[in-house]
Amino acid sequence: MHGASKTTTPPPTRDRSTAIVWVLCSAAFMAMLDVFVVNVAFSTIGESYRGSSLADLSWVLNGYAIVYAALLIPAGRFSDRVGRKAGFLVGLGIFTLASLACAVAPSLWTLVAFRVLQAIGAAALTPASLGLLITVLPQAKVPAAVKIWATTSSFSAALGPVVGGALVEASWRWIFLINLPVGVVAGISAVRLVPDLRQRVRARVPDLLGVALLVVVIGGLSLGLVKSSEWSWSGGATLGVLAVAAAGLVLFVVRMVRHPDPVVSPALFRVPTFVWANATVLAFCTAFGAWFLSVAMWLENAARFTTIETGLAIVPGPIMVPIFAVVGQRLIKRLPVGVVVAVGNLLFAGAVVLLLATAATPVHYATEVLPGWMVSGVGIGLALPSMIASAAADLPPDQSATGSAVVNTARQLGYVLGVAVLVAVIGSLNVTPDRLLTAFRHGWWFIAIVAAVSAATALAITPRTSQS
Template sequence: MDKKGCLMHDITKATTLRPTRDHSAAVVWVLCSAAFMAMLDVFVVNVAFIKIGESYRGSSLADLSWVLNGYAIVYAALLIPAGRFSDRFGRKAGFLVGLGIFTLASLACALAPSLWALVAFRVVQAIGAAALTPASLGLLLTVLPPAKVSAAVKIWATTSSFSAAFGPVVGGALVEASWRWIFLINLPVGVVAGISALRLVPDLRQRVQARVPDLLGVVLLVVVIGGLSLGLVKSSEWSWSSGATLCVLAVAVAGLVLFVVRMVRHPDPVVSPALFRVPTFVWANTTVLAFCTAFGAWFLSIAMWLENAARFNTIETGLAIVPGPIMVPIFAAVSQRLIKWVPVGVVVAMGNLLFAGGVVLVLGTAATPVHYATEVLPGWMISGVGIGLALPSMIASAAVDLPPEQSATGSAVVNTARQLGYVLGVAVLVAIVGSLNVASDRLLTAFQHGWWFIAIVAAVSAATAFGITPRTTQS
């Protein structure tokens, strides 16, 4: 071998032996920060309603509600179709496109000249969020080393649950300056996450021909999820027995029947029927739906109780809410250790029972006037412990037995169950509590009825959790 050949051989050998840098931690941070931002916008707008209404004078509460409802409905309706397209055409592309749409729409929301322009831009925001959410989880499942996947998914689930806790705190602080800042804050996060994802996240495409999924099935699924979400979020305004509510729900049911027919018969359906032959996936989604129904109602009920019975302002309410979610990451780490010795279904069931126990404790001690430290805080923190044990393991178990080519679609189904749970929980709680402008004793009775509903649903989610038995060993 000549001198030049030896030199090339040495360079090649050195390059081969040089260890490649592990960017797993950075990838997890990038994907989780974007998912956190998308989920944060589901909750942060709640505290800005009054200020938004002051900017757009003459707007009714019903009109203002579409700033929240428009986002929630479109976000829930598009999660599964967006996940399906990410599985077919690239999860990194789906993530970046969704992140770009979400970030630009956030800027448009901040500059919206009218209420209905704001609603329209919120819908565009939801389209971006629906694209990036399942793509981010799908990427975690496929681009990380197998030994790191379970922990990363639990971090993803924990950070997204933080959005529900810190939304009112962040929103309350930003609204003091201007409600437009609740949207502008997304810009630096979106830009940094986008640049980082371009550099750090691998683009692993499936080695199959990319065919367009069943477009009629996509339309039917949007009608089903959108109609169900619309019926739920408007039920308190229209009433459960009204013609409008029954008509919307009937359309959703009819669409569901047609969608199932398409799913079974189409060669490339939006959701593969094979997903529902994976027991862990079915039981985990059932548990997630029940859990998030209870969680959505529980979170809102505490915020409403503190604002209306204890007379806390928005910032005080946000700060009072923080101690419960602080328990979530701590006991998510505990659950990670527990599942090495205890079946994951048992850990999730324990968490949900603690969640229900915290609700019952508040139910048994609540009184007027409200004493936050003795009547609300203990039960609120116990429920946070239960949520920390249950939620991350629940999300991780839902996806652990799925084939890699279905990871984004499967994660989208899980997130749709979460979102529908939130919507259902809020709708039922509002229907149970009714008017807030009543005497303190009647207000307490109404909230006690709502808390019984939450405790029972949390107990149901504990029962279904025993079906979560992954074939894949989690670590």
């Protein structure tokens, strides 16, 4: 019919939610993997830089851990202000380029400097990736996406020794080169797939003094913890650094309350779910950080496993994590999320007690270590994804990256604290098998008690937002 108007139906918009989740999770996985993967390459790196002391070599690990923990909250604040996509891409770019620089570092202190640069990038992309998941996905898909994010990043902690052990067989430099293809693919995919949703607020300059104080607090606390075994807990250096961190915390709280645009809004700490979830994450990760290292050290020093054998022996536990993360998601449709997290943490504590009851020398992996290790994977799968998701459930969208940075700072501090306490409790590894078993039993009791505490705090997690 001549002159009739033709109505056209626009093509349906393609749902890219799944692709966005995997792009963001792969980058967060890579950043968290580097926290753990370097541990297995530690001795090999030392062989490349002859004449370096153990104390100097330790900064390859400690420099990354301290800067990563110290900058998570300021970087999250940065992403909330300039846009989470921009924060994510900047962090990913820095991390990828720094990885390449680490791989070709000609000297130890050059490697340490580039590890610090890596940590800066990781600190930027980690909260931005979680903040993006919360804001760019359809609301119905956010809880599941956050749990995938939490599961993949925690999975990296367990896969670190396996991946690192395999790559070190060729060269320790490959543990950094492997980040390049992941970083490039994730960056290109993020540019194309992830929408750039910015908060329609006037971007004021945040409290720069507050940022500096927060770096002093987190950096000082992390430094005191990671060096306590070398300096001693009662030594002047340890006490001095911790005192500086404590003084900085007092000043930071004053600035947070009084400044018109603080680094961390006090309103976040008026959200009960956020507070209790952070307390649970801190306790849980303290136990998890010590547990993971203790099992690896037990296999290498008591069972005399090689690096590759240790990595392979660790695999069965992490396999349980994604399986029971799915089970946990189904359970919270029928039970309060705090109850599910508490059950997971109690299973974790029970797994440690199981190893306590069966451990002996000589070590029999299949009957003594494996059962407790797999049960702990069940507990971790039930607990960790849900507690991370709960922490962000009741936060306003414009605080999502900052809030997720606080959660990840609690998480990172937990790892640092757990490792520091474990090393202090175990002491020397060059002792008789009986004394070594006694030392590890003391460490495992510490882990079991802290895991039980995290189960108690989990019961107070009651988000208003549905987590199903």
